[in-house]
């Protein structure tokens with residue numbers, strides 16, 4: 001019988017004794033993070049040996065708070081959102097023991113940044129229609145194709161990649177999931193400039209890229225099933241950060257309202273209060289979702305959280321510009337930059353307004369999320385599928 | 398952070414209440430009841446308040462209750478909302494009971510007398526005699542005068558007033574208990590005939606003071622507003638369910654109408670608002686249950702959000718049923734009337750947003 005998983009008190013005790021042996025102020029940052037991982041105090045709900053202790057997920061804050069109080073270095077999760085939020089749970093669920101051992105530690109410490117090579121020019125919402133081909137060559141796969149809107153590809157060491165290994169079967173069946181080395185020959189990353197002026201995402205061209213079969217995640221032809229794990233985690237990751245009241249975009253506008261009485265009008269007051277209510281409702285919904293996850297009964301509310309988050313960010317940032325009036329006409333900087341982290345609330349109001357437009361597109365558009373809720377949660381009839389039984393190679397493109 | 402989930406006990410409680418309501422007041426009976434003289438459904442009331450003991454949930458055991466809390470009461474409210482049950486639960490088991498509990502907390506003794514226990518057992522029905530549209534922050538008792546142990550005045554639009562044995566009347570100096578038989582009550586033809594109003598005239602009626610000042614009545618209104626949010630949640634969920642069922646089985650143009658995105662997406666949005674309504678209603682119930690310092694914010698938030706969600710759900714229910722949804726013989730209108738009345742009851746969303754503006758420091762222009 002395996003021992004009972006640790007409770008909050010055990011965890012606090014473990015962190016304290018870890019800190020007694022590892023003084024964060026006297027140690028190299030990376031060495032400290034690696035040791036924290038090896039002690040099972042990275043993501044405590046992961047299994048022992050892989051940065052965790054098999055503890056309830058709900059206890060993670062206990063550990064994080066102890067480390068924060070001790071002034072320990074962070075693993076800087078904003079730099080590796082895709083790695084932590086999507087690649088890691090997918091590797092954990094579908095990877096071999098060797099893959100888990102190889103990839104999870106440097107992923108968690110932030111030594112290796114990850115990106116997501118899913119979308120293509122011809123396959124966004126309809127991801128399963130993607131055309132990037134992977135052809136077997138002995139112990140390797142040769143990959144050719146083009147990916148697009150790939151966030152942080154310019155920072156990434158590794159990518160999660162879905163490619164077509166069998167064009168002769170219907171689209172969902174011919175896919176395989178890989179881990180792709182972004183430094184491999186044939187991987188070319190080109191910046192793709194966004195409406196904000198900067199390039200957080202990229203086009204990625206894959207030309208005869210060789211991926212060893214050991215870097216396949218899941219069975220050949222099972223790529224769609226593996227990708228589903230990634231996509232489900234993506235929605236939780238995008239909408240679901242723990243947050244206090246007024247932590248997000250609404251806090252920025254609320255503070256502006258308090259500090260600048262001369263900007264106030266009755267109409268904007270009404271709009272602000274409505275959004276405050278919605279933002280707080282969305283925050284509590286996210287909190288309830290986290291409690292469900294912690295209790296081991298995740299609900300379908302993740303989609304609701306993401307849907308609400310996108311609309312709210314857009315409306316709140318739009319309100320902020322109107323409230324600012326004349327200042328709302330100005331923008332901070334159109335220079336083409338290459339950001340290394342995504343933070344929706346940073347920079348200027350104009351940036352927030354523009355960046356928020358991406359929230360209803362990235363990670364599944366709001367329309368696709370509504371389809372998913374209507375069909376999977378409410379059980380309404382599915383869309384008419386003209387492509388269901390057609391071999392991928394025969395689909396109109 | 399406050400627990401926003403349901404406990405196993407609450408799930409069991411929900412099942413019990415749902416079964417009792419299925420038995421005693423299916424919507425066909427509710428509909429028929431709207432045209433009868435009886436002010437409420439006595440069989441459903443006996444089942445929920447009496448047999449299942451739901452009226453006494455927030456009342457301590459030593460005062461004749463079940464010693465649970467407003468959290469469990471909120472679950473009962475969800476079920477009552479689902480069924481648009483015509484029972485005086487919000488009025489008696491929430492508003493009047495909360496007023497007496499608050500009176501006892503401040504007076505430190507059995508200020509409620511035997512009445513609290515009688516309400517807890519569902520033996521008697523009491524109502525807080527205020528216009529049902531009163532918001533927690535409104536001035537109270539302005540239409541009633543006190544003189545030598547009697548009350549004189551008028552209170553309009555009192556919810557479940559015709560069902561009441563006792564009226565708890567806010568008046569200058571405190572909250573007064575009046576025997577309902579001594580008051581002159583006139584039934585009002587109400588928008589929501591599943592929770593009827595009456596106008597109350599008090600012509601020098603003997604009264605007993607149960608609480609000093611306004612605090613007890615105010616606490617009752619805050620608790621009532623929190624519990625009403627859960628009723629609105631239950632109602633909205635039921636409207637969504639009925640609508641989804643209909644859209645799956647109704648064919649037009651050779652397809653179930655539920656396969657059209659124009660409808661699917663609206664229902665997905667509705668489901669999203671209901672998921673949010675559940676989070677805010679649970680939060681409000683949890684706050685009133687323990688007297689959390691954030692209670693006033695939680696309640697105003699819950700009312701501002703849930704009122705609108707319930708109305709939207711009922712409106713979508715009518716619209717997506719097409720012609721049949723506009724008929725008297727379909728339950729959609731029961732939900733619509735209840736939802737719209739509930740949105741006005743205990744403060745409109747706009748009034749609650751105005752309270753929030755004060756509470757969270759977002760002053761008006």
Ligand SMILES: Cc1cc2nc3c(=O)[nH]c(=O)nc-3n(C[C@H](O)[C@H](O)[C@H](O)COP(=O)(O)OP(=O)(O)OC[C@H]3O[C@@H](n4cnc5c(N)ncnc54)[C@H](O)[C@@H]3O)c2cc1C
Pocket residue numbers: 115116117118119120121122123124125126148149150151152201358361362363364365366367368371383658
């Ligand atoms: C900021 C940002 C970052 C991104 N980062 C990444 C990344 O790191 N990796 C990655 O792989 N991808 C990334 N993406 C791509 C993103 O996942 C896709 O843009 C998205 O899935 C939509 O695909 P599309 O752009 O092809 O639009 P389309 O699928 O062509 O959609 C066009 C419009 O049609 C609607 N639509 C499509 N299908 C339906 C349907 N069945 N029913 C109703 N409406 C429909 C859509 O909602 C949309 O409004 C990113 C996108 C953005 C904006």
